[in-house]
Amino acid sequence: MLVIKLEPQTVDDLMDWISGISDKTGPGTTRLLYSKSWLEAQNALKEKFEELGMTVEFDEVGNLFATLKGTDSPEEIIATGSHIDTVDKGGRLDGQLGIIAGYIAIKELLEKKGKPKKTLQIISMAEEEGSRFPYAFWGSKNIFGIADRNDVEHIKDAQGVSFVDAMHEAGFGFLEGKPRFNKISAFIELHIEQGNFLENTHNQVGVVNAIVGQKRYDITLKGQANHAGTTLMEYRKDTVECMARIITQSIDKAKKEGNPLVLTFGKVEPKPNTVNVVPGETLFSMDCRHTEEAVLDRFTQEIESDMKDIAQQMGIDIHIDNWMNEQPVPMDPEIIRIIESVCKENKLNYKVMHSGAGHDSQIFAAYVPTAMIFVPSIDGISHNPREHTEAVDIVPGIQVLASAIEQLAY
Template sequence: MNLADVLKKRIDDLSSIGNDPTGGMTRLLYTDSWLQAQKYVEQQAKDFDLKTHFDEVGNLFGRVEGSELPAETIMSGSHIDTVVNGGNLDGQYGVIAAMTAIEYLLAEHGQPKRSLEFISMAEEEGSRFPTVFWGSKNFVGEADVDAVKDIADSEGAKFVDEMHRQGFDFKKEQTRRDDIKAFVEIHIEQGNVLENQKLQVGVVNNIAGQRRYNINLKGEANHAGTTPMSYRHDTVYAFSKICSEAIDRANEVGDPLVLTFGKVIPKPNTVNVVPGEVDFTMDCRHTDAEFLKKFTGELEERMTEIAKSMGIEITIDRWMDEAPVPMNTAIVETIEKKADEGNYKYRVMHSGAGHDSQVIAPHYPTAMIFVPSINGISHNPAEKTEFPDLLEGVKLLADTLYELAYK
């Protein structure tokens, strides 16, 4: 088996499914291109004799039974959906890599001792419907069916109707398997740490926790020419002080803390009116749950103090509070061991982005491998990783799966 040729062909073939006319890829849950992509992966797996099946919601599995311990399963995979106008590696590289690594191991070493299985998860991104991790949450038995029964996409297509149109339905009951002994997900980094440090792979030991906020400042809109500076209740000025002070504090703390004010909407947003209201968002991430809670708590207090001192009302809505998710130490050490043995250039690192692994890790021993992203770009048609890095990632994944399934 020529691993490089097979990998390249699969990336090229799968990337042709869901091309966006404006550039990049758009392959959303329960669309025709989504089903075509899953069917392509299914056929590729059947071609080298994996047993395949879809679960009720559209997750695809490909499996080879173990010779000695078939009830112990080593699994790898990722998600098949994309964001709107995204790249051709986020998600699908992990699916292709898992399937290709299993094919390579079977060709080189024959039947594994433990069962080997890949999963192509139905959805992770939340790009079509207001739900995320639909695939992995169903896989681990914690999907909230009631939360999606009445939702629709931006064009009014209902989630349930689209699911049924593609031949899928809700699971009869939310259960989870008890045979999974390890799950390893490989993914592009979506940052530029590996590229900047000229490394081939990253061994992920933690997925950062996230706190996200919607914040409203309410002051007083007034005439820009007739309102003296000392009489103003200027919400943009208040926001600027909050933003500047918070980011300065985040810079003092440094890695792995990150803080982002990503959306700012001043009102009335007119050149000659003192802005009387501002809506803005705040996104804060860290790998330590207690530190994240303490740091954001201090920011909340300071924002309130700044607003009060300027005669401005503030409303703080913390709508997301996701704890950090540590990866399994034993699997992380296994990946490190194989990286050392194979002379890979690597580092141990955390993930600042969310992944299916954060849903799976509380249920099964889980770890991740990263490959570099050129310029750190992702969720963008310019998303790219040099092919030699993609290949090295698959090789390290195969080495890791060999250690877990054959020994």
């Protein structure tokens, strides 16, 4: 069994180094797709990986691949990594921790075990967040040739810069023909949990068995705007009241359904949005997630039916737009078994759990045996400058990652 004696300070130094490459001064790290700091970070990583003797190449869209050929079965590739882009003023761990963890794990393996039998690869993916342009998973989708250029050819960022111009300015272009780097035998992504389950249950490692499916909705209610003082309660067609009834009943049902189902109502836009008018129209959003597609479908169908009943009873028109419908993604059972066995061998407290957030691994899993390793997040905070995990609590995750790669590649 591989034993890593990794100093937490090593992790902190590397995370401080990479998170310091930012479009903006702090707090937080801002590294948006195809920005100057994005390109600087990718090239800095390229140099870092080359110091390990790895061959480093970009694909057409800017994904970075660092490869070390295996001695016995070089055609079999064991890969790790994550995304290099961040949200605006994001934390120092989301995405880039998975890349740095892969670098540390492979560096330790090379020093202690020598060259692998199978090929090792670190992938620094171009984009996952959708934080500059309204498109997510541009990096991982291009690895497997499933990104549609029509979806990005006419989109712009908040400053009016087009996706295509930004991509060309950074030195990249669209994928032409078949992808060059999609022959991967296994993929493991290390990530912060972005929730507080591991912290609250005092577990050092999360072994992810599935990424939740997601359904997202925009719901529009149309009633009648009227005077707030002269319109008696029994004569109103108040869309905010209708929304409130829908939300209360739906949340109650979600709590009764229990974990791992989660239901969130977010954006709310009443019209006219003023103090002395009964709102005649209201738009609001709903997000529902679960690890089982059948449960997700059943629950949301019930909720949709309830919404229509409530609106009908109040004499209000309702339009339900289910604009996102992502299926749950299971992780690979064999890699999960390997990660669990590593946790047991290292006497780590761990929990098999699902991911409530989306990750590049959900794209990989449709094509490659894939698994994820979580490390705790303090207070569950992410996408925020306060996002943090003590380095001493990251080390066990890197130990697990390195040991799992060892079993797969050595």
